[in-house]
Amino acid sequence: MADIKPVRKAVFPVAGLGTRFLPATKSVPKEMLTIVDKPVIQYAVEEARAAGIEHFVFVTGRNKAVIEDHFDIQVELEHTLRQRGKQDALDLLASSLPLAGQTSFTRQQSPLGLGHAVWCARDIIGDEPFALLLPDMVMQDRKGCLSSMVELYNETGGNIIATEEVAWEETHKYGVVETGNNVEGGFEITNMVEKPEPGSAPSNLFINGRYILQPEIFDILSGHEKGAGGEIQITDAMIKLAKSQKFYGFRFAGRTFDCGSREGFITANVAIAMTQEDLNGNLRVELKRILAEVLPEQDYQIAG
Ligand code: G1P
Numbered sequence: 514m515a516d517i518k519p520v521r522k523a524v525f526p527v528a529g530l531g532t533r534f535l536p537a538t539k540s541v542p543k544e545m546l547t548i549v550d551k552p553v554i555q556y557a558v559e560e561a562r563a564a565g566i567e568h569f570v571f572v573t574g575r576n577k578a579v580i581e582d583h584f585d586i587q588v589e590l591e592h593t594l595r596q597r598g599k600q601d602a603l604d605l606l607a608s609s610l611p612l613a614g615q616t617s618f619t620r621q622q623s624p625l626g627l628g629h630a631v632w633c634a635r636d637i638i639g640d641e642p643f644a645l646l647l648p649d650m651v652m653q654d655r656k657g658c659l660s661s662m663v664e665l666y667n668e669t670g671g672n673i674i675a676t677e678e679v680a681w682e683e684t685h686k687y688g689v690v691e692t693g694n695n696v697e698g699g700f701e702i703t704n705m706v707e708k709p710e711p712g713s714a715p716s717n718l719f720i721n722g723r724y725i726l727q728p729e730i731f732d733i734l735s736g737h738e739k740g741a742g743g744e745i746q747i748t749d750a751m752i753k754l755a756k757s758q759k760f761y762g763f764r765f766a767g768r769t770f771d772c773g774s775r776e777g778f779i780t781a782n783v784a785i786a787m788t789q790e791d792l793n794g795n796l797r798v799e800l801k802r803i804l805a806e807v808l809p810e811q812d813y814q815i816a817g
Pocket residue numbers: 627647650686687688689707719720721722746747748
């Protein structure tokens with residue numbers, strides 16, 4: 514369709530305090546905690562880049578300057594690596610570096626909610642559609658979640674929300690969508706609820722932290738209306754926008770690790786390490802040994 518504007522920019526809200534990871538996050542932002550050998554934030558940035566994103570907008574807060582440093586050249590380190598002939602390490606650093614002018618950083622001065630964090634990026638995004646990636650949600654799939662969403666968007670236009678099945682008793686922790694008619698590669702969203710009361714969710718498809726949104730969302734967010742938990746919620750703004758624009762759901766078939774929780778973070782470390790050839794052999798042995806020590810025989814057989 515000729516009037517579908519391309520998605521070129523992505524917003525990464527990284528202002529959260531990470532209190533669930535104290536004391537680790539006292540002076541290190543939670544987005545810089547590592548999963549195997551990369552900081553959490555880098556997984557989302559790589560997913561965005563693989564989907565064709567050209568500009569990366571970080572909504573940061575106090576104590577987050579190290580994220581900006583991570584996406585810059587480290588002159589002394591690179592000089593030393595060059596002197597030592599460590600070309601592999603230099604190539605690795607270069608491969609994860611956005612080009613000059615491809616990043617922007619703005620601050621959310623007060624923790625007023627996810628919707629407010631997104632609103633802080635309004636001037637940098639301007640009048641074009643954009644991707645929103647919540648870096649805590651680390652995804653594992655051969656094809657990136659956002660790449661598949663961009664494909665759907667290029668057919669449908671409008672707004673796209675990635676969803677994923679979750680156990681019904683977990684739905685109260687997330688935003689949940691109500692499904693309408695199927696479209697090629699997705700479905701129409703007829704309603705959304707942020708953190709539904711237990712037993713009241715319209716489906717077990719939760720919003721997994723990847724969105725493609727139209728810029729009119731900023732007009733709605735300017736109202737600074739508070740929702741669930743007394744915070745300015747992106748889901749509430751999307752519900753309003755859905756009155757005048759189409760919303761489509763994409764069913765992500767890969768696995769998402771909620772790295773905002775310790776359990777999700779540890780699981781992500783193990784699962785991603787197990788995909789790496791230089792680690793998975795010895796790790797498999799270690800994991801078996803640990804499981805054999807902590808699990809009763811019967812459970813271990815199931816786990817094994
Ligand atoms: C936010 C969104 C929610 C979504 C979740 C995914 O909630 O508001 O709709 O399901 O991220 O992680 P939060 O985790 O900030 O409470």
